[in-house]
Amino acid sequence: MRLSRREGVDVRPTLLRVLTDLYVQASAHTADEEQQFVELASRLIDAVDDATRAAVRARLSIYPHTPQAILTQLSLRPAQPNAPMPRADLVAAPTAPTVSRPPTEAQLRAASQLAMQPKDAADIAAMFFAAGRSERGQILANLLATPLKPSARIAEARAADAIKVLEAAAFAADVEAFTAELGSALMLPSAITAQIVADPGREPLACALKALGMPAEIFQRVLMFLDPVFGSSVDNVYRLSRFYDVLRSRAALIMLAAWRGATLAATRAKYKPSLYDDERSRPRSTTQARPAVQQGHALPGQKFSTGH
Numbered sequence: 001m002r003l004s005r006r007e008g009v010d011v012r013p014t015l016l017r018v019l020t021d022l023y024v025q026a027s028a029h030t031a032d033e034e035q036q037f038v039e040l041a042s043r044l045i046d047a048v049d050d051a052t053r054a055a056v057r058a059r060l061s062i063y064p065h066t067p068q069a070i071l072t073q074l075s076l077r078p079a080q081p082n083a084p085m086p087r088a089d090l091v092a093a094p095t096a097p098t099v100s101r102p103p104t105e106a107q108l109r110a111a112s113q114l115a116m117q118p119k120d121a122a123d124i125a126a127m128f129f130a131a132g133r134s135e136r137g138q139i140l141a142n143l144l145a146t147p148l149k150p151s152a153r154i155a156e157a158r159a160a161d162a163i164k165v166l167e168a169a170a171f172a173a174d175v176e177a178f179t180a181e182l183g184s185a186l187m188l189p190s191a192i193t194a195q196i197v198a199d200p201g202r203e204p205l206a207c208a209l210k211a212l213g214m215p216a217e218i219f220q221r222v223l224m225f226l227d228p229v230f231g232s233s234v235d236n237v238y239r240l241s242r243f244y245d246v247l248r249s250r251a252a253l254i255m256l257a258a259w260r261g262a263t264l265a266a267t268r269a270k271y272k273p274s275l276y277d278d279e280r281s282r283p284r285s286t287t288q289a290r291p292a293v294q295q296g297h298a299l300p301g302q303k304f305s306t307g308h
Contacts, residue, residue, distance in 0.1 A: 013052040016044040020056045024063045024123070038069050045073055054147045059120065061142035062127050064135065076142060116148055121261025128255065129195065129204065136203045137243065140251040150253030151211070151260065154185060159213045166209075167218055170226040178226060185212055192259050202230070206244045210252035219244050 023029070023037050045053060057074045060066045066076070116124070128139055154162070162185035169178035175197060183193035186208060196204040202223065209219055220241050224231035231237060 012044050013048045016041065016048050016052060016056055019044070020059050024059055027065075029065060034067050038067050041070055042073055045070075055117075055120065058116075058143070058146045058148055059123070061146060062124060062139045064131075076145075077138070116257055116261050118261045118264040121258040121264070124255075124258040125192075125262040128258070129199065133201055133203065133239075136201070140207070140247065140255065143254045144248055144251040146254075148254050149257065150250050151257040153249075153253065154212055156213075158185060162212060163214050163218060166214070167222060170222040173225060173228060175226065182208060182212075186256060188256075188259055189263050192263060196259075202236070202240050203243060204255075206240055206247060207252045207255045210244065210247050210249060211256040213249070216241065216244055 019037070019040055023041075026033075029037070041056075045056065048056075053074075057076065060070060060074065061076050071077070124139075124143075128136060131139060153159075162181055165181045166178055166185075169175075169181060179190070179193050179197045182188075182197065183190055186193070188196075188208075193208075196208050199205065206219070209222070214222075220237060223237050223240055
C-alpha cells in the first residue's frame with residue numbers, strides 16, 4: 001500500500017509475488033480460494049516483467065496444488081504424485097541415435113540468468129526433502145525448465161579427488177567420513193549434508209553426486225556399500241540407478257544452488273532481531289541539551305573571572 005501511494009511505481013510485480021507466497025504456504029485450498037487465486041494471478045502474470053514471471057513460475061512449478069489454469073498459462077506440467085515408476089521393459093529403446101547440437105552461448109546465458117533469492121531457495125529445498133519419490137522427479141523436471149541459475153560446476157581436479165575419497169568411504173561403510181568429504185567438496189554445511197546422506201529415498205544423494213560429476217558405475221557401488229541394508233535391495237539400487245541416469249546435471253546444480261541459498265536464509269534468520277527496531281525508523285534529534293553549569297563550577301577550558 002505504501003508503494004501504491006508513490007507516483008510512477010508499478011505494484012503489480014510485488015502484488016503477484018506476495019499473492020503467490022501466500023498461496024503456496026497452505027497445503028490445501030477450498031474451491032473459492034483457488035478460483036480467487038486464478039482470477040487475480042492470471043491477470044497479473046501477463047502484466048509483470050520477465051524476472052518476476054520466472055520467479056513465480058519457479059515457485060508454482062514445485063507446488064503440488066497449482067491450479068490447472070495457471071499451469072497452462074505458465075506452460076507447466078501438472079505433478080502426478082501417484083504415477084508409478086516406469087520399468088525398464090516399458091521404456092522404448094530409441095530407433096536411431098539423435099544428433100543434438102550443443103546450445104549456443106546466448107542460449108546458455110538466457111537459460112541461467114535468474115539467481116535464486118535465499119527465501120525461494122529455502123522453500124525449494126524444504127519442498128524437495130518433504131516430497132515423495134515420484135514428486136521429486138517432477139520437481140527436478142520443472143526446475144530444469146526454469147531460468148534459475150545453477151551453481152558453478154566443481155573443478156575437475158577437486159571433483160576427481162572427492163570421488164575417490166567418497167568411493168573409499170562407501171566401501172568401508174564410513175558414513176561420517178563420506179558426509180564430511182561430500183560437504184567439503186560441494187561447499188555445504190554439515191547439517192544439510194547429513195540430511196542429504198541420511199534421506200531414506202536417496203534422491204537428494206543422487207542430486208549431490210550428480211552435481212559433483214560422479215560416474216554412474218561408481219554411484220551404483222556407493223549405493224550398494226555405503227548402507228548395506230539399503231544396498232542389499234535390488235529394487236532400491238535399480239530404481240536409483242534409473243533415476244541417476246535420467247537426472248540432468250543442470251537440474252542437480254540448480255538443486256545445489258537451492259541448498260546453498262537455504263543455508264544463507266537460515267543464517268539471516270538466526271541473526272534477525274527478535275524485537276522491532278523502532279530506533280532505526282525513528283528520527284533522532286540532531287541537537288542535544290547542553291548540561292547546565294552549576295554556580296561555582298566552570299566548564300573544561302573555562303576560567304573564572306575574579307574581578308581583580
